[in-house]
Amino acid sequence: xxxxxxxxxxxxxxxxxxxxxxxxxxxxxxxxxxxxxxxxxxxxxxxxxxxxxxxxxxxxxxxxxxxxxxxxxxxxxxxxxxxxxxxxxxxxxxxxxxxxxxxxxxxxxxxxxxxxxxxxxxxxxxxxxxxxxxxxxxxxxxxxxxxxxxxxxxxxxxxxxxxxxxxxxxxxxxxxxxxxxxxxxxxxxxxxxxxxxxxxxxxxxxxxxxxxxxxxxxxxxxxxxxxxxxxxxxxxxxxxxxxxxxxxxxxxxxxxxxxxxxxxxxxxxxxxxxxxxxxxxxxxxxxxxxxxxxxxxxxxxxxxxxxxxxxxxxxxxx
Amino acid sequence: xxxxxxxxxxxxxxxxxxxxxxxxxxxxxxxxxxxxxxxxxxxxxxxxxxxxxxxxxxxxxxxxxxxxxxxxxxxxxxxxxxxxxxxxxxxxxxxxxxxxxxxxxxxxxxxxxxxxxxxxxxxxxxxxxxxxxxxxxxxxxxxxxxxxxxxxxxxxxxxxxxxxxxxxxxxxxxxxxxxxxxxxxxxxxxxxxxxxxxxxxxxxxxxxxxxxxxxxxxxxxxxxxxxxxxxxxxxxxxxxxxxxxxxxxxxxxxxxxxxxxxxxxxxxxxxxx
Amino acid sequence: xxxxxxxxxxxxxxxxxxxxxxxxxxxxxxxxxxxxxxxxxxxxxxxxxxxxxxxxxxxxxxxxxxxxxxxxxxxxxxxxxxxxxxxxxxxxxxxxxxxxxxxxxxxxxxxxxxxxxxxxxxxxxxxxxxxxxxxxxxxxxxxxxxxxxxxxxxxxxxxxxxxxxxxxxxxxxxxxxxxxxxxxxxxxxxxxxxxxxxxxxxxxxxxxxxxxxxxxxxxxxxxxxxxxxxxxxxxxxxxxxxxxxxxxxxxxxxxxxxxxxxxxxxxxxxxxxxxxxxxxxxxxxxxxxxxxxxxxxxxxxxxxxxxxxxxxxxxxx
Numbered sequence: 001x002x003x004x005x006x007x008x009x010x011x012x013x014x015x016x017x018x019x020x021x022x023x024x025x026x027x028x029x030x031x032x033x034x035x036x037x038x039x040x041x042x043x044x045x046x047x048x049x050x051x052x053x054x055x056x057x058x059x060x061x062x063x064x065x066x067x068x069x070x071x072x073x074x075x076x077x078x079x080x081x082x083x084x085x086x087x088x089x090x091x092x093x094x095x096x097x098x099x100x101x102x103x104x105x106x107x108x109x110x111x112x113x114x115x116x117x118x119x120x121x122x123x124x125x126x127x128x129x130x131x132x133x134x135x136x137x138x139x140x141x142x143x144x145x146x147x148x149x150x151x152x153x154x155x156x157x158x159x160x161x162x163x164x165x166x167x168x169x170x171x172x173x174x175x176x177x178x179x180x181x182x183x184x185x186x187x188x189x190x191x192x193x194x195x196x197x198x199x200x201x202x203x204x205x206x207x208x209x210x211x212x213x214x215x216x217x218x219x220x221x222x223x224x225x226x227x228x229x230x231x232x233x234x235x236x237x238x239x240x241x242x243x244x245x246x247x248x249x250x251x252x253x254x255x256x257x258x259x260x261x262x263x264x265x266x267x268x269x270x271x272x273x274x275x276x277x278x279x280x281x282x283x284x285x286x287x288x289x290x291x292x293x294x295x296x297x298x299x300x301x302x303x304x305x306x307x308x309x310x311x312x313x314x315x316x317x318x
Numbered sequence: 319x320x321x322x323x324x325x326x327x328x329x330x331x332x333x334x335x336x337x338x339x340x341x342x343x344x345x346x347x348x349x350x351x352x353x354x355x356x357x358x359x360x361x362x363x364x365x366x367x368x369x370x371x372x373x374x375x376x377x378x379x380x381x382x383x384x385x386x387x388x389x390x391x392x393x394x395x396x397x398x399x400x401x402x403x404x405x406x407x408x409x410x411x412x413x414x415x416x417x418x419x420x421x422x423x424x425x426x427x428x429x430x431x432x433x434x435x436x437x438x439x440x441x442x443x444x445x446x447x448x449x450x451x452x453x454x455x456x457x458x459x460x461x462x463x464x465x466x467x468x469x470x471x472x473x474x475x476x477x478x479x480x481x482x483x484x485x486x487x488x489x490x491x492x493x494x495x496x497x498x499x500x501x502x503x504x505x506x507x508x509x510x511x512x513x514x515x516x517x518x519x520x521x522x523x524x525x526x527x528x529x530x531x532x533x534x535x536x537x538x539x540x541x542x543x544x545x546x547x548x549x550x551x552x553x554x555x556x557x558x559x560x561x562x563x564x565x566x567x568x569x570x571x572x573x574x575x576x577x578x579x580x581x582x583x584x585x586x587x588x589x590x591x
Numbered sequence: 592x593x594x595x596x597x598x599x600x601x602x603x604x605x606x607x608x609x610x611x612x613x614x615x616x617x618x619x620x621x622x623x624x625x626x627x628x629x630x631x632x633x634x635x636x637x638x639x640x641x642x643x644x645x646x647x648x649x650x651x652x653x654x655x656x657x658x659x660x661x662x663x664x665x666x667x668x669x670x671x672x673x674x675x676x677x678x679x680x681x682x683x684x685x686x687x688x689x690x691x692x693x694x695x696x697x698x699x700x701x702x703x704x705x706x707x708x709x710x711x712x713x714x715x716x717x718x719x720x721x722x723x724x725x726x727x728x729x730x731x732x733x734x735x736x737x738x739x740x741x742x743x744x745x746x747x748x749x750x751x752x753x754x755x756x757x758x759x760x761x762x763x764x765x766x767x768x769x770x771x772x773x774x775x776x777x778x779x780x781x782x783x784x785x786x787x788x789x790x791x792x793x794x795x796x797x798x799x800x801x802x803x804x805x806x807x808x809x810x811x812x813x814x815x816x817x818x819x820x821x822x823x824x825x826x827x828x829x830x831x832x833x834x835x836x837x838x839x840x841x842x843x844x845x846x847x848x849x850x851x852x853x854x855x856x857x858x859x860x861x862x863x864x865x866x867x868x869x870x871x872x873x874x875x876x877x878x879x880x881x882x883x884x885x886x887x888x889x890x891x892x893x894x895x896x897x898x899x900x901x902x903x904x905x906x907x908x
Contacts, residue, residue, distance in 0.1 A: 245735070
């Protein structure tokens with residue numbers, strides 16, 4: 001790791017540890033401590049995982065797309081995951097897919113998501129990535145299409161149970177699916193490991209297609225692999241809390257601003273740590289100090305949306 | 319006639335027009351010429367009420383611009399700005415038809431249809447009237463816009479650099495049409511022209527502007543002279559005569575082809591002082 | 592020859608209306624006149640069909656209007672923050688004056704929608720003019736932000752159930768006599784737009800052309816904002832968000848017959864009504880006797896058509 005980045009990473013880690021400590025012990029009463037600690041610990045792990053997944057996924061995606069204003073969620077990745085979930089239940093429902101243990105089911109979904117993202121977004125970015133506004137618009141509309149298809153499938157499957165899809169179409173940091181945590185953690189660790197191994201090649205990828213090819217990088221294969229990773233990371237965060245559209249934009253923007261180096265071996269951990277820090281600190285603030293469990297997702301999206309509008313008006317998106 | 323008195327215009331901190339007084343005669347083809355940034359387009363756009371009047375007074379055939387309703391002015395003058403590409407998908411005939419809107423406000427009568435037919439005919443657009451604007455060439459679209467301005471049937475036509483993006487043949491044909499318009503139907507045309515020779519060849523009255531002031535005005539033969547033009551463009555310019563009209567020669571350095579001389583950059587810098 | 596698109600769409604529309612009167616959870620005999628048939632027809636089928644016609648036509652016309660206001664083909668009344676703003680206004684009235692009569696609520700919703708549309712227009716004016724695709728993106732983001740605020744306030748005030756009916760995909764299964772009549776006002780607003788068709792057509796040629804023809808573009812802008820806002824507000828409040836009608840239908844009609852709005856607005860209205868009716872019928876028969884909301888069907892149909900519009904070759908030929 002680049003030496004110049006050590007102080008930043010150490011500082012982010014220390015901050016995260018401090019905030020996590022506040023989260024764990026703040027206002028803890030005398031009764032049933034172990035239960036409360038376990039509950040809070042689960043939530044903390046979820047928040048850290050989601051924050052890190054969104055942060056690293058956005059950095060990876062922006063490198064592939066050669067653009068700093070796109071995020072996987074703006075491009076419809078999370079809607080694709082929701083559609084995939086619904087479609088798997090609809091298609092394999094008879095074969096007992098829905099009855100599989102949560103971890104195994106999740107693993108299957110993540111694998112499918114990785115292949116699908118690489119195929120779909122590889123095609124899209126390969127064809128029209130020069131025209132960024134059109135690419136964004138395509139992503140947004142794809143998102144609408146995927147969401148509508150999910151609702152449609154759910155309605156056709158079971159006309160009375162469409163609420164299932166609606167519940168995963170709004171982000172909620174307050175309720176994290178604990179059953180998925182171990183598997184999500186494993187996938188997350190694997191993805192990060194692969195991303196860090198690829199980091200030197202990602203630095204070359206960031207130079208653009210022509211430069212990367214002339215330096216002998218297997219450009220197209222690396223793009224597909226990276227998109228596959230992004231797909232898995234989005235699956236992790238969406239499965240745990242639901243879709244978050246603009247949060248990644250804030251995190252990646254901040255990571256690029258704070259990081260002393262634009263090398264991915266620094267960028268990726270910095271983005272992951274910033275994402276985790278944001279969510280843990282935000283949830284501590286809103287849930288503990290202000291007593292509002294559901295507010296964080298709205299505030300994060302609101303701030304991210306305004307930031308995006310700001311970039312748009314400043315002429316940074318073109 | 320168009321009478322401009324005490325007209326000044328500022329954009330931010332810079333003054334574009336300095337206290338202009340000007341009278342434009344009726345029944346003539348008037349050309350506004352001058353170097354970049356002279357204020358020609360601003361003057362035209364102010365007369366056409368496309369920009370709000372800041373200081374001064376403009377009257378068109380006795381109608382005061384500040385007090386006459388825009389709808390009334392649309393019966394006295396028609397304007398063609400430097401058009402951006404329009405997003406609407408209109409047929410040529412429909413576009414020209416909108417030129418009659420000030421007369422009928424939505425209920426076209428026989429006279430209006432007749433005027434549209436005439437305008438299409440005058441600009442050679444009758445065969446194209448059912449074609450969509452985005453399916454014809456740029457020169458044809460330009461002609462369609464001009465036909466729309468013509469169809470408005472006003473005494474005055476104000477055109478902002480109508481020759482932009484036209485090749486030699488189309489530019490010449492356009493100027494010939496404007497000259498015919500003035501001679502044949504007694505209309506008055508005021509147009510901003512970048513290339514002096516089109517003014518020399520076709521205009522009846524030339525207004526030369528520089529740095530927001532009027533440097534010279536009058537018949538082409540009196541304005542388009544070597545001293546006036548050389549001072550106007552800060553470049554040595556020769557004027558010859560061709561078919562009885564001035565012909566401006568400025569395409570190379572005639573006098574001192576061999577002598578070492580200051581480059582164009584130095585010349586303009588000197589001119590700024 | 593000029594009237595052909597109108598005649599054709601009229602014929603298709605009539606067939607769809609008959610089908611809409613005949614299809615539903617309760618089975619009736621259209622030829623009969625027994626009390627049960629009459630009850631179903633007059634209380635449910637006819638109101639529903641009328642509501643669909645009014646909504647589809649009004650939204651499509653509102654789409655033409657907003658496209659000429661921003662001179663951009665890739666926007667619709669549902670992607671300009673208008674509907675979400677209407678929901679915000681309605682929510683505010685519900686919280687501040689719960690006892691307010693229905694017309695006060697409608698006026699509040701329309702005014703809020705107008706404010707939202709004005710904000711959108713102000714943002715659009717600041718965007719670089721050449722970047723055509725940025726306009727719809729700005730509108731979608733604005734919709735998202737306002738929608739987020741509405742959801743949050745509703746969550747805090749425990750009104751989420753109430754709000755969900757406006758922001759979720761719209762459906763007409765709840766339409767019965769006495770609960771859709773406000774849509775006539777939306778229809779009237781669309782009619783008003785038709786009367787002013789020439790003005791909108793001139794406005795979309797640019798401010799300079801409009802001024803040159805003696806037309807006050809501000810006045811036309813205001814009229815357009817009123818039409819778009821009233822239509823969006825009443826539709827959102829009565830049946831929920833109906834996506835893509837206002838975006839897709841004007842595009843297709845313009846492709847076929849151009850933008851001479853005086854001639855094309857009736858076709859746009861018929862097309863909007865027809866598309867909405869067809870999608871609603873599809874939703875009624877696909878999972879009979881259950882229903883799939885028309886908003887969901889349109890989300891699929893509309894986004895596919897939109898993607899096609901984005902990637903079709905330019906119309907230069």
